[in-house]
Every structure is written in structure tokens, then in C-alpha cells.
Amino acid sequence: MLVKMSEVQNFTIDTAVAPAHKDEILEFIYTYYLMPKPESFSFIRKIKEENGLNLYFTALKLDKSWNVQVKMDSGSPIKVELKSDDFTPEEFVKSIKEYLILAVQFYLENVRQSTMYFAWVEGEDIIPEQPPTSRKRLSDRLFGSNLLFIYVLFFGINIILFLLLGLIFAVISILGFQAVIVLLSDKIYTTRNNWKITPSNPNVHILEYQLPLDEFREFREKFGKEVVVQMKKEIYDKTLAVGQEPTCEIGESIFENYGFKCTPESRLVKVVDVYNIVKTAAEKFDLPIPKIVISNTMVPNAAATGPSPSRGLVMITTGLLVELEEDEILSVLGHEMGHLKGRDPIVLFSIISGEFILRFTLFFPLVILNPIVYIIVVMALIFFVAKFFETRADLVSAIKIGQPKVLADSLRKIGFSRLQMERSSSNILRWLAWDPHPPLYFRIERLDKMETPVKVKHPLIQSAKDVINGFRRSLGG
Numbered sequence: 423m424l425v426k427m428s429e430v431q432n433f434t435i436d437t438a439v440a441p442a443h444k445d446e447i448l449e450f451i452y453t454y455y456l457m458p459k460p461e462s463f464s465f466i467r468k469i470k471e472e473n474g475l476n477l478y479f480t481a482l483k484l485d486k487s488w489n490v491q492v493k494m495d496s497g498s499p500i501k502v503e504l505k506s507d508d509f510t511p512e513e514f515v516k517s518i519k520e521y522l523i524l525a526v527q528f529y530l531e532n533v534r535q536s537t538m539y540f541a542w543v544e545g546e547d548i549i550p551e552q553p554p555t556s557r558k559r560l561s562d563r564l565f566g567s568n569l570l571f572i573y574v575l576f577f578g579i580n581i582i583l584f585l586l587l588g589l590i591f592a593v594i595s596i597l598g599f600q601a602v603i604v605l606l607s608d609k610i611y612t613t614r615n616n617w618k619i620t621p622s623n624p625n626v627h628i629l630e631y632q633l634p635l636d637e638f639r640e641f642r643e644k645f646g647k648e649v650v651v652q653m654k655k656e657i658y659d660k661t662l663a664v665g666q667e668p669t670c671e672i673g674e675s676i677f678e679n680y681g682f683k684c685t686p687e688s689r690l691v692k693v694v695d696v697y698n699i700v701k702t703a704a705e706k707f708d709l710p711i712p713k714i715v716i717s718n719t720m721v722p723n724a725a726a727t728g729p730s731p732s733r734g735l736v737m738i739t740t741g742l743l744v745e746l747e748e749d750e751i752l753s754v755l756g757h758e759m760g761h762l763k764g765r766d767p768i769v770l771f772s773i774i775s776g777e778f779i780l781r782f783t784l785f786f787p788l789v790i791l792n793p794i795v796y797i798i799v800v801m802a803l804i805f806f807v808a809k810f811f812e813t814r815a816d817l818v819s820a821i822k823i824g825q826p827k828v829l830a831d832s833l834r835k836i837g838f839s840r841l842q843m844e845r846s847s848s849n850i851l852r853w854l855a856w857d858p859h860p861p862l863y864f865r866i867e868r869l870d871k872m873e874t875p876v877k878v879k880h881p882l883i884q885s886a887k888d889v890i891n892g893f894r895r896s897l898g899g
Contacts, residue, residue: 429506431515434499435526436747436835440632442687443533445475445496450529451522452477473497481518490518500526516870520834527838530745534720536638540629540654540673541718541740543617544662548655551740552616552719597775612715612735619714624697626716626743627668629657630690631677645680653680667693694743694751700736703755706822707763712736720744722836726758727767734762745835753829756819763818764882766811773804801856806889808858813885816865820876830869837862853893864892 437447448468456463456479466479474496481490488510495501502522506515539551612618619626633641642650656676661668670689677684696714704711712726712734720741728734736758742751761767777800781789789796820826834841844852844863852861859865868888878884 429508429510431504431506431519433502433504433519435502435523436499436750437497437526437530438690438692438744439498439530439533440630440688440690442685443632444498445470447500447526447529448475448477448494448496450532451494451525455521455525481521483514488514490515492518492522494522523831523834524838524842527835531839532635533632536633536635538631538633538638538641538650539720539740539744540657540668541716542627542654542658542662542668543619543623543716544625544627545623546617548651548658549616549718552717597778601771612713616718617716619696619700619716621697624695626694626696626740627662628692628694628740628744629668629670629673630692630744631673631684632688632690633684649680653677692744694748696738696743699748699751700755703752703759703823706756707759707818709734709759709762712762714738716740722746724754724758726761728762729768730765731762742836746832749825749828750832750835753819753823753825754832756823756825757815757829759822760815760818761811764811764814766815770808770811773807777804802854805856805858806854806893809853809860809889810882810886812859813865813868813889814881816869817876817878817881817885820869820872820874821878821881824874824876826869826872826874826876830866833862833866833869841866849896853896860889860892861896868892 437444439447452466452468456466456477462482464480464482467477469476469478476496477492477494479492481492483489488506490510491505493503493505502519504515504518541551542548617626653676656679657668657673660666660672660676668691670686670691673689674684674686696716700714701711709731712728712731713736715735715737717723717737717739719739721739722741722745723737723739724742725737726734727737736755738751738755742754746754781796781800785796816829819829823829841862844861849861849863
């Protein structure tokens with residue numbers, strides 16, 4: 423007779439919400455993720471206890487062949503307990519865990535829509551938050567970790583130069599201009615971003631007011647962006663400008679001066695020692711500490727560039743600092759250090775330059791035969807090869823930083839909407855897209871399977887194999 427032995431898994435989900443929203447997260451999951459799906463969840467209960475709201479339910483396989491009992495305790499972070507028996511597949515338990523993480527992220531995205539962010543770097547000018555404009559997104563893609571999109575841009579420019587200068591001078595001009603961009607990429611990125619982080623100026627201060635959505639809209643309509651910038655300056659002048667840490671009380675008094683009320687339960691304060699996090703990452707890779715710049719936008723992102731490790735630069739957005747905890751930021755920076763350590767901008771520049779020369783020599787008959795098909799096929803191949811380097815950056819972060827599962831959770835947080843789309847559609851086109859990053863689900867699953875310490879002799883070779891195998895699996899559905 424088989425005896426079912428229960429297995430308990432405990433994990434936490436970071437929330438970064440003000441006290442006013444602590445119980446709302448579980449209410450959100452109860453209303454929008456559990457109750458509408460009686461075929462997948464049963465025995466759903468909400469219990470209000472002294473320490474906050476608790477949520478209990480059973481997650482079911484559609485044919486009821488197995489289940490997982492779940493308990494969630496509200497707080498920051500949320501504590502989750504999953505109880506299953508030995509017959510329950512691990513993949514099913516993992517799917518429940520990811521489902522809950524994504525549900526929390528969707529709630530947090532709603533909160534972020536009605537949050538007023540105030541970010542400072544001591545001694546630097548007050549710079550308002552930059553919205554995620556199309557121009558900004560394009561610029562970040564062009565000057566990101568591998569500069570690959572810069573090279574794509576020159577596909578069109580080289581045709582014009584070819585007509586104006588002739589073959590030889592066009593090739594020399596294009597390669598020369600691209601080389602200059604690679605060699606000056608760190609300086610270009612420095613001029614594009616907001617604040618510089620140094621040993622004497624290491625911290626980013628973030629003050630959040632998480633407000634009800636209707637009140638936030640009313641406030642923005644009434645006061646506008648200019649008044650928000652003025653409020654930030656007043657908070658700065660009364661705190662950091664005179665050597666004091668920014669306090670919520672000062673922020674609230676300034677809000678009141680503008681006729682706006684904010685309760686203490688809606689506020690959140692965070693100070694991130696960015697310099698020391700970057701320093702820790704660089705030391706683990708035996709690299710010199712790169713230049714550090716902060717871009718004041720709530721889009722969570724980080725990028726590294728530079729012609730060599732000695733001239734490396736790391737860009738971090740305030741959105742990344744808001745959404746991730748320090749160990750998660752460290753793991754993400756490990757990915758960026760992997761690009762610097764591997765000299766990826768130079769390597770990919772060499773690959774692109776080699777193709778560029780072959781295009782006008784050995785491959786020229788193919789270009790003449792059908793230039794559009796040639797460009798589509800060649801760029802798909804180049805971006806596919808670029809995925810080897812992005813995957814290697816994940817792997818070397820897992821090796822050097824030693825937290826593959828933390829990096830996986832970070833990717834879930836900052837890419838939750840993309841992950842949701844990937845889970846509900848075919849991913850063959852994502853593998854073939856003009857994007858240097860592999861599908862997010864592939865990166866997360868790969869990191870989740872790693873056991874520390876991660877030991878791989880040839881990270882690039884192993885990453886190339888993993889990418890090819892991941893693509894093959896996508897062909898099989």
C-alpha cells in the first residue's frame with residue numbers, strides 16, 4: 423500500500439508596498455485570480471488575523487489527479503506555504519508558485535500606476551522622472567549591453583554611403599564609424615543619463631507615496647508635472663541640501679502646502695547603496711569598478727557598455743531600484759558584469775564587421791540576387807548568435823554571484839507581463855526575432871534548474887548548447 427507523504431515548500435514574495443496596501447494584495451488575488459477559476463482552485467478562505475490577512479486555498483489539476491494546499495500570509499514580504507504529496511509532480515508545484523508571483527506583480531503594477539516617486543542622489547541636481555517614451559526606449563536599445571542595434575541601424579546608412587562613395591570607401595566609412603561608437607560608448611552613455619554614483623556619493627534615495635488611483639489622477643490634473651518637480655526641489659532643499667535624510671514628515675508637510683493629503687500608511691522610504699552593490703559585483707568578477715550612472719525612469723532596466731572592462735560603464739534605472747531587493751539588484755548586475763568581462767560589445771562588433779565585409783565580397787552574389795531575403799536571414803542568424811552571449815551573461819552571474827534562483831525571481835518581477843504573453847502563445851517567432859535576448863521563460867527555467875555552486879568549464883559553449891536545445895524544444899511545441 424502506498425502512503426502519501428506530504429512535502430512542504432516555503433518561499434516569500436517581496437512586495438515593496440506601503441502598509442496601507444498590505445492586505446489588498448491578497449484581496450486582489452482572491453477576487454481576480456482564485457474565485458473566477460473554480461475548476462482550478464477550491465476551499466478558498468480568507469481569514470483576518472491579528473498580524474494581517476491570511477489566504478487559504480487548494481490548487482487543483484484539471485482532472486483532480488493531484489493538488490497543492492496553499493497558505494499565504496500578508497506582509498512585506500508575503501509568506502507562502504505549499505503543501506503537496508510525493509505523487510504531485512514538481513512541475514505542477516512550480517507552476518503554482520509562478521502563478522502567485524505573477525499575480526502579485528500584476529497587483530504591484532496597478533499600484534505603480536498611482537504612485538508618486540521622488541528620487542534623489544546627494545549633491546546632484548533634482549531631475550524629474552522621465553516617462554518611458556519611444557525615443558528613450560530606442561536609445562536604450564541602441565546603446566545597451568551589446569550595441570547590436572547600432573549595427574542594425576547602419577544597414578540602411580551603408581546603402582546611402584555605397585551610392586555616394588563607392589564600395590571601398592563606403593565599407594571603410596561604416597566600419598570606422600561603428601568602431602568609434604564602440605570605443606566611445608561609455609562616454610556616450612554618460613552624457614545620456616542623469617546622475618553619477620561615486621564612492622563619496624553612493625546612495626539613491628527613493629520616497630514613494632502609493633495613492634488610490636482616482637486621487638492620483640485628480641492630483642496630476644490639478645497640479646501638473648511642473649508642480650511635482652517644484653515639490654521635489656522643496657523636499658531636497660529641506661533635507662539633503664542641509665545634510666539631513668529625507669523624512670516622510672517633511673514630505674507630507676510639503677504636500678499639505680499644495681492642498682494634498684497623504685496618510686503615513688501610504689508612504690514608503692528606501693535608500694539604496696548603489697555604489698557598494700556595483701563594487702561587490704565587480705569584485706566577484708575581478709573587474710575594476712565601472713562608472714555608474716542612474717537614469718531616473720520607472721522602467722526597470724540595467725545595462726553595461728564600454729570598449730573594455732577598464733572603461734566599463736553600468737547604467738541602472740530608479741525603476742530597477744524600486745522593484746528589486748539588494749540581492750536581486752546584485753544578481754542583475756552580475757549579468758551586466760558578465761557582458762563586460764566577456765567584452766561582448768567588441769566581440770559582437772567583430773561578428774558584425776566580419777559579416778559586413780563578407781556581404782560585399784564572398785556573399786555579394788546572394789545580396790544582388792535577393793537583398794531583402796539576405797538581410798532577413800543574416801540578421802536572424804546574428805541575433806540568434808547574440809542570444810548565446812545573453813545566455814552566457816546569465817550563467818556567469820549564477821557562477822560568480824552564486825544566486826541563480828534570485829536572478830530568476832528578478833527576471834520574473836521585471837518581465838512579468840512579457841512572461842505572461844510567452845506562456846500563452848507560441849515562442850518560435852520569439853527565438854527568431856531581432857532581439858538579442860532569448861525568451862524570458864527559457865532564461866528563468868534554466869536558472870531555476872541550476873544548483874549552487876554552479877560549475878561550468880566553458881560558459882559560452884554551454885550557453886550556445888542551451889540556446890540551441892531551447893530552440894529545438896520550441897519547434898516541438
